[in-house]
Amino acid sequence: MDNQYQPAEIERQVQENWTRQKAFRAVEADGRPKYYCLSMFPYPSGKLHMGHVRNYTIGDVLTRYHRMRGFNVMQPMGWDAFGLPAENAAMANSVPPAKWTRDNIAYMKKQLQSLGFAIDWERELATCDPSYYRWNQWLFLRMLDRGLVYKTTGTVNWDPVDQTVLANEQVIDGRGWRTGAPVQKREIPMYYMRITAYAEELLASLEELPGWPERVKTMQANWIGRSEGVNIAFPYALDGEQKQLKVFTTRADTVMGVSFCAVAAEHPLAAHAAKNDPKLAAFVDECKRGSVMEADLATMEKKGMPTGLYVTHPLTGEQVEVWVGNYVLMTYGEGAVMGVPAHDERDFAFARKYGLPIPQVIAVEGMTYSSDAWQPWYADYGVCVNSGPYDGLDFQAATDAIARDLKAKKLGEKQVQWRLRDWGISRQRYWGTPVPIIHCEGCGDVAVPDDQLPVVLPEDCVPDGTGNPLNKRADFLECVCPECGGKARRETDTMDTFVDSSWYFLRYACPDSDKAMLDERVKHWLPVDQYIGGIEHAILHLLYSRFWTKVMRDLGLVRIGEPFANLLTQGMVLNEIFYRKAATGRITYYNPVDVDIRTDDKGTRIGAALRSDGQPVESDGIGTMSKSKNNGVDPQKLIEEFGADTARFFMMFASPPEQTLEWSDSGVEGGYRYMKRLWAFAHQWQAAIAGVSKRRNGDYTGHAFPDDLGSSSPTVAGLRREIHTVLKQASFDMERKQFNTVASAAMKMLNALQDGTGADGAAKHLHDALHEGFGILLRVLYPITPHVCHMLWNELGYAGDLLDATWPEVDESALRRDEIELVLQVNGKLRGNILVPSEASRAVVEGLALESEAAKKYVAGQPIKKVVVVPGRLVNIVV
RNA sequence: GCGGACGUGGCGAAAUGGUAUACGCAGCAGACUUAAAAUCUGCUUCCCGACAGGGAGUGCGGGUUCGAGUCCCGCCGUCCGCACCA
Numbered sequence: 001m002d003n004q005y006q007p008a009e010i011e012r013q014v015q016e017n018w019t020r021q022k023a024f025r026a027v028e029a030d031g032r033p034k035y036y037c038l039s040m041f042p043y044p045s046g047k048l049h050m051g052h053v054r055n056y057t058i059g060d061v062l063t064r065y066h067r068m069r070g071f072n073v074m075q076p077m078g079w080d081a082f083g084l085p086a087e088n089a090a091m092a093n094s095v096p097p098a099k100w101t102r103d104n105i106a107y108m109k110k111q112l113q114s115l116g117f118a119i120d121w122e123r124e125l126a127t128c129d130p131s132y133y134r135w136n137q138w139l140f141l142r143m144l145d146r147g148l149v150y151k152t153t154g155t156v157n158w159d160p161v162d163q164t165v166l167a168n169e170q171v172i173d174g175r176g177w178r179t180g181a182p183v184q185k186r187e188i189p190m191y192y193m194r195i196t197a198y199a200e201e202l203l204a205s206l207e208e209l210p211g212w213p214e215r216v217k218t219m220q221a222n223w224i225g226r227s228e229g230v231n232i233a234f235p236y237a238l239d240g241e242q243k244q245l246k247v248f249t250t251r252a253d254t255v256m257g258v259s260f261c262a263v264a265a266e267h268p269l270a271a272h273a274a275k276n277d278p279k280l281a282a283f284v285d286e287c288k289r290g291s292v293m294e295a296d297l298a299t300m301e302k303k304g305m306p307t308g309l310y311v312t313h314p315l316t317g318e319q320v321e322v323w324v325g326n327y328v329l330m331t332y333g334e335g336a337v338m339g340v341p342a343h344d345e346r347d348f349a350f351a352r353k354y355g356l357p358i359p360q361v362i363a364v365e366g367m368t369y370s371s372d373a374w375q376p377w378y379a380d381y382g383v384c385v386n387s388g389p390y391d392g393l394d395f396q397a398a399t400d401a402i403a404r405d406l407k408a409k410k411l412g413e414k415q416v417q418w419r420l421r422d423w424g425i426s427r428q429r430y431w432g433t434p435v436p437i438i439h440c441e442g443c444g445d446v447a448v449p450d451d452q453l454p455v456v457l458p459e460d461c462v463p464d465g466t467g468n469p470l471n472k473r474a475d476f477l478e479c480v481c482p483e484c485g486g487k488a489r490r491e492t493d494t495m496d497t498f499v500d501s502s503w504y505f506l507r508y509a510c511p512d513s514d515k516a517m518l519d520e521r522v523k524h525w526l527p528v529d530q531y532i533g534g535i536e537h538a539i540l541h542l543l544y545s546r547f548w549t550k551v552m553r554d555l556g557l558v559r560i561g562e563p564f565a566n567l568l569t570q571g572m573v574l575n576e577i578f579y580r581k582a583a584t585g586r587i588t589y590y591n592p593v594d595v596d597i598r599t600d601d602k603g604t605r606i607g608a609a610l611r612s613d614g615q616p617v618e619s620d621g622i623g624t625m626s627k628s629k630n631n632g633v634d635p636q637k638l639i640e641e642f643g644a645d646t647a648r649f650f651m652m653f654a655s656p657p658e659q660t661l662e663w664s665d666s667g668v669e670g671g672y673r674y675m676k677r678l679w680a681f682a683h684q685w686q687a688a689i690a691g692v693s694k695r696r697n698g699d700y701t702g703h704a705f706p707d708d709l710g711s712s713s714p715t716v717a718g719l720r721r722e723i724h725t726v727l728k729q730a731s732f733d734m735e736r737k738q739f740n741t742v743a744s745a746a747m748k749m750l751n752a753l754q755d756g757t758g759a760d761g762a763a764k765h766l767h768d769a770l771h772e773g774f775g776i777l778l779r780v781l782y783p784i785t786p787h788v789c790h791m792l793w794n795e796l797g798y799a800g801d802l803l804d805a806t807w808p809e810v811d812e813s814a815l816r817r818d819e820i821e822l823v824l825q826v827n828g829k830l831r832g833n834i835l836v837p838s839e840a841s842r843a844v845v846e847g848l849a850l851e852s853e854a855a856k857k858y859v860a861g862q863p864i865k866k867v868v869v870v871p872g873r874l875v876n877i878v879v
Numbered sequence: 880g881c882g883g884a885c886g887u888g889g890c891g892a893a894a895u896g897g898u899a900u901a902c903g904c905a906g907c908a909g910a911c912u913u914a915a916a917a918u919c920u921g922c923u924u925c926c927c928g929a930c931a932g933g934g935a936g937u938g939c940g941g942g943u944u945c946g947a948g949u950c951c952c953g954c955c956g957u958c959c960g961c962a963c964c965a
Contacts, residue, residue, distance in 0.1 A: 222882070340965095417964080539960090659885095666904055741892095825898085874898075876945050
């Protein structure tokens, strides 16, 4: 091999070797424990971005490391291939989404392969293949049978010019992204999955996931949003009929302080009252039209109007006026609230504004109430006052008593309320899984029989932005009703792409199963032992996947209730943002590769300028790589210039996996320098290192260094001590997935080996120590930069294939030394070092410490209160 | 507003309650070179000091401990998530 480091050539050869021997094929029948390592599959957008490189490198390091630890590892890969961008690309280039998607898959697969990931490509799947999505349809129908799928109306964004439904991201400032027309809301029939039926379990079983980050679990728990309270009915008569206004409250103890009720603009009562009141109708209309951005809602002024309707307080019998409030959400609870102004900040503001009474019903000891201004304690738990029979009761006792009394009157009871809503899966789009339903005039909505699955999506459509092209396809639309045999029309809605990604990790176990959704092999591989992906999927994707797994368990398809045992959420890849603001106010962003940084002679930054014209540019700080900020770096260029190993090394070295990673060109070059240094060292000492294994007919990889060589010279002993000390740290860091310090460890090892040869190149047994140390280095580095390690392992004559090597063992005897240096502290302050025999007892160490010069100087005759000895570390003299 | 994470050199970062700043980047000096690049060697937290040496130091204030970047309490700041949830 060349003495020059040639990554392109090395990586090509090594990858060919792996492909030839099918090195990463995962087979079930195997005595080893299994390890299923999964990275979130990519959307085939065209080419890989840095986030992918980081994600898949983390997965690959874990994959290769666990193989070294004796696991039977499966690392699959596939494509989240349905979705809107393909339709947009189709419109722009007049190419069918299917072709665009498959071309992208082919290109991105090549990119992934060039990075040398240990993927079992035989398990590859794409969600746009009928062999995959037929099982979306099949499970949809099973859920329909069990009432877990149902049909009802839902609200969508409607573009009146293009006559099409828009996804949320296609609505910009309330207007259609293509037409600029104000978006309308439309109620259309949609299919929903009853995820709320699993709310309780989805929340409770979060506790079975110790391998998940706390914050992801918190986000999921907040999203599910369980609250305990009481449902209260306020009776009223309308058009001679007895009715009830139902509200939900978590503060039933304040019910005696109700001075009004408020309903959402969409509430039936509001609509009814508005019929005879044009001003109210206008207000209701205004509320409905108002911004749908929830962040805006929170800061919006609280407004309301009375409906003129009154309801009866369920306990006092008093008449309570009903208002329409712009802050009441139709989508939570019953769309109505009771107003207790004295003990709810929002209700307080509302009551003050409209002159409603604000009676105190909760007292907190030592606090004085006044209805003039809100005080935070008003919302605290306390003791009931002015509450008739409930006076003196605390929160729990009052809630219990009130719930009991309401229940006796059949006007309320305790209830658990969820924030989670059912999952609407219908999309009025072309490029997705067809919903397997047939509409028949006589029989209504009819399920497609199993033997007619899959309902195949025609792949030659080119959307033009004006509605779903399936509506123009007679060959798709026209069909026969499975029940009556008459003419019928096929459903053209497709499924949310989150459906596709809710079970792909199960299908990897048996991607070729054509008789059933899953087969026996699922039992072997699942659950996923390690899942890796972006934090942006912390809620929806992970929640839907957990939901589907539980549904499939209840259908007898899998045994597990939770799909992902351990979750690693990788940090984002950031880069600096540079821009110029023109006099017109227009901002232009410049890619960091085109910008030069100017520094003073201490290296402190003083400015930045565009290379092409030398004029200054402003920095907008560090942000996620994005097209809009023009701060992305193309991984392809990185691989071509430095090779996959350097790309992988930098990604692992620059920061720990869960933290953000800042791009740095010079950091990449540092990684490349290390690769070159490694290569050069191996070739400089090749004869020595390889010679050892020839001479001794074996090597020391996986074995302790021969006893007679251990302490042959200070150089050798020192080198071995350093290698094994660093190895110990690297093993610890690998287990806790802190890969940046594993990369550091590899660098330290090379530094130690170089120092060893420099200090005493002729030391006895130095070659043995180099052979051992370099073998350890190659195995520590192998999960991160497998190509160069594989090549050097073979060239230097180490035994076997590095693919089958085990993680190196620490030789504790190499760490041993006769004398150790302890830190000497006086009153916790560092005052020097002392040398003590490594086997010295506590008393001996104490004695040596007290006799030392430093101790005498700083103790200076003061009485000694205590001496703390931490074996192997320090002595602290307290005076 | 609620919840979470974080705050360490010029920069990315390390430190399993025990020598803070490992490893790398940038910078400075030197070697090699006609020269540059590449490569190699050394230095590089701050302050005082010519040196020897001394002092300060992990956002700020307090606490626990023989000992705190690390644990606890209170502030300040940054980032992220959720957000009129009754």
